[in-house]
Amino acid sequence: MRPLLAVDGLTKHFPLRGGLLNRTQAVVHAVDDVSFQVEAGETLGIVGESGCGKSTTARLLMHLVPLDRGTIAFDGKAIGAREALSRRGLHRQMQMVFQDSYASLNPRLPVATSIAFGPLVHGLAKSAALSRARDLLDAVGLDPLLFANRYPHELSGGQRQRINVARALALEPRLVILDEAVSALDKSIEAQVLNLLIDLKGRFDLTYVFISHDLNVVRFISNRVMVMYLGKVVEIGPVDPIYRKPKHPYTRALLSAMPSMDPSRRTMEAPLSGDPPNPINPPSGCRFRTRCAFAEAVCAEVVPALAMDDDGRAVACHMLTPGSGHSRA
């Protein structure tokens, strides 16, 4: 089956300019040669720490920032290339929900108008667009009679995020990218919005790319998970095998850094020391080697490739690649 979204070799470097002639002083390697696929109907979770490139990946998928290299194909059609899907066509198929529910709504528009804005731009008549907005308010659990004419500042964070979800669905997309969409919400509200997302996915046949730093939430909502570190994919595969038996040393460290929920089994030692390095001039070879307990000479020289194993999982680590030159391989 053809994947709904196929990403190949996605790369984005941000030059940092400055100095006398505004020359490039350094380069932020935000996303480097990232490839993955999303099947129709699944939820792909993307996890990683700050600076790992998960949000840049989302913005590249939406073409909110131009990519340097790589291809993105939606339902077999390349995006950006000739005779391919136009940007406008893309945005009918793919929409995004952001973390900051307030900043992503126009403060001067009543929420129903915000929701109807997309359909209007895409050629729907005003009355039809507003009626769709009301239906969507209802779908996200907000009574249209009470909420349609309210402004964003009159709503709570959870209600605003429901509006953002409704707006993302207004063009009837097939894929929704949720970039830390529940991260700013309190736990009891987060659970309500997660339930809503699960309901909507079934009701509208959606596919999700769910980006979060919260490993528990990603485990709960995703079918597959992609772990990123400093702009690279280190491990990708079905969620349960990865959470039960992570193979990449970074995935292992990340999962064991989660606070224990059992008072009798507290974490006695932090699995990693130091902060994630800066994505400006990242380490050569494997980018995790500076914090990895198993790093050897080969890790500094050769960039490990993502190698697929039998259970549908791919890991980028020399230790798991026979003949890589690592003593544990």
Add this chain to the structure above:
Amino acid sequence: MPPIVSVEDLRVRFTTPDAVVHAVNGVSFELDAGRVLGILGESGSGKSVTLRALIGLLPPRRSHVEGRISVAGHDIVNMSDAELREVRGTKIAMIFQEPMTALDPVFTIGQQIAETIVRHEGVPRDAANRRALELLEMVQIPSAARRLKSYPHEMSGGMRQRAMIALALSCSPAVLLADEPTTALDVTVQIQIIVLLRQLQQELGMAVVFVTHDVGVAVEVADRIAVMYAGRFVETGPTDSVIRSPSHPYTAGLLASTVLGAAQGTRLEAIPGAPPDMTALPPGCSFAQRCRFADKRCIRDLPPEVALASDHMVRCLRVAAGEIPLARPKVAETVR
């Protein structure tokens, strides 16, 4: 030995031009020296306001504090600013969520720590500098001597948080207040700070009040947990019993709505609704509107604190009357 912190019927309200916000509505607790209390609550529950009241940091003209707060024998509520300045740092200190805004951007870490020591202990500058170096080593900052000369913006998030802990501990306080110190950090850095704080707390025998919204963080650090809702402690008890057998419907709901261990793709048991408006609190239990067990009494009467065990307290009329079967949630599966 008397408790190092004792709070009796603390009430804090803020006056704004439009309304009066009742942020804290009758909080009482005692904390023994060398123990860790975790205050768990969602945004607006009054947990940070409680913490600021303990160190006298609430804005005097806009806030009104009632009740009694005693820290190491000092009456915090009725102290003058000058007296408070003496107590802060030496008896009680605080660390914050955002070290970037808590530290002074125009002085180096070393200068800030040394200034505090000189100010409180009156020692010469070079002795203070030596102490600053020891403190940075104590919080495990690599190449501490070089880092003394760093400005806050030159350090990473985790390093800044360590520097702020060093600053807070510079005059060996008996009580440390921690206001979500790990919330802004990545998971792999968060666990380092948690392990460090726990280690320092045990070595120095400090009492710690740790405020967080994250159940996992509270479990990692606290001996006792107080669950806060709408400005009141609704359940207090040893960490183990609060987590394994939550008694208040809010605590049970909060634990059930954290996704840990929930079957993938199933609906979560979310608590319906949203927290009450703190400018117009209901007369009865403030959780009643969201509680599936609430009846008429809950809406009318304010539930008093009831002891379930000698060290486990709950504020719920129906639990007190034995009318709610206490939930025994499965102990969450830990990923290792």
